[in-house]
Amino acid sequence: xxxxxxxxxxxxxxxxxxxxxxxxxxxxxxxxxxxxxxxxxxxxxxxxxxxxxxxxxxxxxxxxxxxxxxxxxxxxxxxxxxxxxxxxxxxxxxx
Amino acid sequence: xxxxxxxxxxxxxxxxxxxxxxxxxxxxxxxxxxxxxxxxxxxxxxxxxxxxxxxxxxxxxxxxxxxxxxxxxxxxxxxxxxxxxxxxxxxxxxxxxxxxxxxxxxxxxxxxxxxxxxxxxxxxxxxxxxxxxxxxxxxxxxxxxxxxxxxxxxxxxxxxxxxxxxxxxxxxxxxxxxxxxxxxxxxxxxxxxxxxxxxxxxxxxxxxxxxxxxxxxxxxxxxxxxxxxxxxxxxxxxxxxxxxxxxxxxxxxxxxxxxxxxxxxxxxxxxxxxxxxxxxxxxxxxxxxxxxxxxxxxxxxxxxxxxxxxxxxxxxxxxxxxxxxxxxxxxxxxxxxxxxxxxxxxxxxxxxxxxxxxxxxxxxxxxxxxxxxxxxxxxxxxxxxxxxxxxxxxxxxxxxxxxxxxxxxxxxxxxxxxxxxxxxxxxxxxxxxxxxxxxxxxxxxxxxxxxxxxxxxxxxxxxxxxxxxxxxxxxxxxxxxxxxxxxxxxxx
Numbered sequence: 001x002x003x004x005x006x007x008x009x010x011x012x013x014x015x016x017x018x019x020x021x022x023x024x025x026x027x028x029x030x031x032x033x034x035x036x037x038x039x040x041x042x043x044x045x046x047x048x049x050x051x052x053x054x055x056x057x058x059x060x061x062x063x064x065x066x067x068x069x070x071x072x073x074x075x076x077x078x079x080x081x082x083x084x085x086x087x088x089x090x091x092x093x094x095x
Numbered sequence: 096x097x098x099x100x101x102x103x104x105x106x107x108x109x110x111x112x113x114x115x116x117x118x119x120x121x122x123x124x125x126x127x128x129x130x131x132x133x134x135x136x137x138x139x140x141x142x143x144x145x146x147x148x149x150x151x152x153x154x155x156x157x158x159x160x161x162x163x164x165x166x167x168x169x170x171x172x173x174x175x176x177x178x179x180x181x182x183x184x185x186x187x188x189x190x191x192x193x194x195x196x197x198x199x200x201x202x203x204x205x206x207x208x209x210x211x212x213x214x215x216x217x218x219x220x221x222x223x224x225x226x227x228x229x230x231x232x233x234x235x236x237x238x239x240x241x242x243x244x245x246x247x248x249x250x251x252x253x254x255x256x257x258x259x260x261x262x263x264x265x266x267x268x269x270x271x272x273x274x275x276x277x278x279x280x281x282x283x284x285x286x287x288x289x290x291x292x293x294x295x296x297x298x299x300x301x302x303x304x305x306x307x308x309x310x311x312x313x314x315x316x317x318x319x320x321x322x323x324x325x326x327x328x329x330x331x332x333x334x335x336x337x338x339x340x341x342x343x344x345x346x347x348x349x350x351x352x353x354x355x356x357x358x359x360x361x362x363x364x365x366x367x368x369x370x371x372x373x374x375x376x377x378x379x380x381x382x383x384x385x386x387x388x389x390x391x392x393x394x395x396x397x398x399x400x401x402x403x404x405x406x407x408x409x410x411x412x413x414x415x416x417x418x419x420x421x422x423x424x425x426x427x428x429x430x431x432x433x434x435x436x437x438x439x440x441x442x443x444x445x446x447x448x449x450x451x452x453x454x455x456x457x458x459x460x461x462x463x464x465x466x467x468x469x470x471x472x473x474x475x476x477x478x479x480x481x482x483x484x485x486x487x488x489x490x491x492x493x494x495x496x497x498x499x500x501x502x503x504x505x506x507x508x509x510x511x512x513x514x515x516x517x518x519x520x521x522x523x524x525x526x527x528x529x530x531x532x533x534x535x536x537x538x539x540x541x542x543x544x545x546x547x548x549x550x551x552x553x554x555x556x557x558x559x560x561x562x563x564x565x566x567x568x569x570x571x572x573x574x575x576x577x578x579x580x581x582x583x584x585x586x587x
Contacts, residue, residue, distance in 0.1 A: 003462065007462075008458070011458050011461045011462045011465060012458060014461050014465060015417060015445070015457050015458055015461040016421075016424075016438070016441040016442050016445055017442060017445045017446050017449065017454060017457065017458070018439075018442035018443050018445070018446035019446070027455070027458065030455055030516060031455070031458060031459060031462065033516070033517060034409060034455075034459060034516065034517065035459075035462075037406060037409075037517060038406040038407075038409055038410055038472070038476075039406075040402075040403065040406055041403055041406050041407065041410075041475055041476065041479055043403075044400070044403055044475075044478075044479050044482065046475065046478035046479055046481075046482060049478040049479075049481050049482060050478070050481055051474055051477035051478045051480070051481065052477050052478075052480040052481045052484060052531075053477070054308075054338075055294035055295070055308050055309070055338075055532070055533030056293065056294050056295050056338075056340070056533045056558055056559075058295065058338070058340065060337060061334075061337050061341070063334060072196075075196035075197075076196075077427075078194075078196060079192070079193050079194065079195075079196075079427065079428035079429070080426065080427055080428065081425060081426070081428075081429070081430070081431035082426075082431065088426050088427065090426055090437050090440070091433075091434065091435070091436050091437045091440055092436070092437075093436070093437050
């Protein structure tokens with residue numbers, strides 16, 4: 001499989017990263033270099049192998065369903081590039 | 096260099112407890128070294144006042160005969176660990192100005208035990224790199240140079256600030272993180288000890304996430320004992336990280352004295368890769384002899400899927416990174432670049448905020464997770480990962496630890512590999528398998544290259560058997576007698 005410039009534009013859109021037209025060719029070349037190299041996994045027969053979902057066998061832990069932190073509005077928003085009255089400020093999304 | 100900074104962490108700890116020195120003196124000596132060591136670019140944020148305050152508080156406790164396991168010990172913190180009210184950058188422009196309102200669990204554990212924070216250490220952007228050249232704050236310079244050369248070398252990565260600072264004595268020990276080799280490879284490049292614990296041994300809470308199923312925190316230290324002491328404080332169960340393991344933290348330091356008589360050591364034959372420099376191969380052979388002389392038995396083992404580890408890693412890690420880094424949206428923290436609408440703001444913010452390597456990995460990860468490709472790439476890689484873990488499980492049914500080189504070369508020059516992502520990725524050929532299988536690994540300095548640069552040997556242990564790993568590492572350290580130090584050119 002190989003990616004063309006149109007595909008790079010598409011995945012950059014999915015990843016929400018602006019890419020200039022003059023960057024597309026180099027990005028496609030770099031990604032193809034990596035993809036060609038990972039292609040060797042095709043040699044491995046893994047038909048009946050379970051995919052690894054946890055690095056170390058461990059049962060998922062559950063905690064009590066209780067509120068542990070309250071009134072953190074100031075802490076939560078204090079690093080925001082735009083915040084007013086404890087809310088995040090973003091460009092208008094609804095007309 | 097003052098005498099105080101010559102002490103190991105263990106020696107400084109003992110001298111502090113006996114009131115032979117004070118933490119303020121010790122911390123002051125390190126702050127002086129930091130001020131003189133600017134040419135290394137190891138620290139992105141020195142925290143001088145905080146260090147002085149913490150040292151003073153430790154002295155008050157030590158004076159009364161109180162204090163924790165690390166009371167008064169000055170440490171450097173990789174800038175991937177969130178530190179309350181102290182700028183945390185992850186080496187990225189996109190976290191511009193971010194001051195976490197909380198403390199990572201690992202650093203909180205260190206402060207609980209009395210450690211003193213000297214500052215935040217440089218690293219590859221979001222820990223993505225093997226040379227510390229991708230940091231927005233510029234490359235870290237290795238304190239070591241080739242004989243007769245003043246070419247600037249990389250300190251390894253991504254924990255390059257940690258490895259350089261420990262090697263140049265700009266801190267007594269440092270925290271680091273390891274996703275594909277980021278603790279062990281920099282340790283090998285700088286003549287320091289780097290320990291990557293079993294996945295789940297240290298909490299990941301409050302560590303800026305790269306690839307969540309691979310990331311693990313650990314120490315970089317002067318010697319094996321110091322690494323054992325630091326791990327003892329860093330490790331432990333944490334309710335805030337569901338992958339943190341709930342089992343007691345052993346006395347790692349106590350394990351060192353137990354010797355390795357009768358220990359069974361495996362030599363994975365697939366690690367004898369083509370094109371490996373002869374001096375690395377020779378060092379490996381010496382390591383085998385050292386362990387035999389200390390009473391271990393050595394046998395060859397096979398890890399047949401080794402050659403697929405790096406390609407597997409470069410699917411799994413970018414996939415997880417593209418998901419983790421989705422949070423940098425210009426809304427909640429860090430950089431924002433304005434746009435006509437919210438989507439354009441996201442796109443511009445992320446284009447300007449992420450460096451080239453991070454962008455490449457986010458795009459790669461987005462591609463392998465996108466509709467139609469998930470099974471071919473991500474699912475396949477996770478299956479191969481199972482096979483890699485199975486190889487190790489089989490080997491560990493026969494042997495107690497594995498011995499390999501840490502990296503396929505000594506430190507290379509800044510700029511030598513930065514134009515070729517693939518050749519950079521190959522640095523992690525011996526370390527990345529350990530992350531995929533969730534195992535503990537350690538790099539111990541074991542000799543010098545012909546050019547006078549440090550080389551490391553890696554030991555790999557069973558899940559949660561850091562004690563055996565440390566015992567074997569201590570045996571290598573004793574036999575290697577590595578005492579070389581870099582010349583302090585950076586102070587000139």
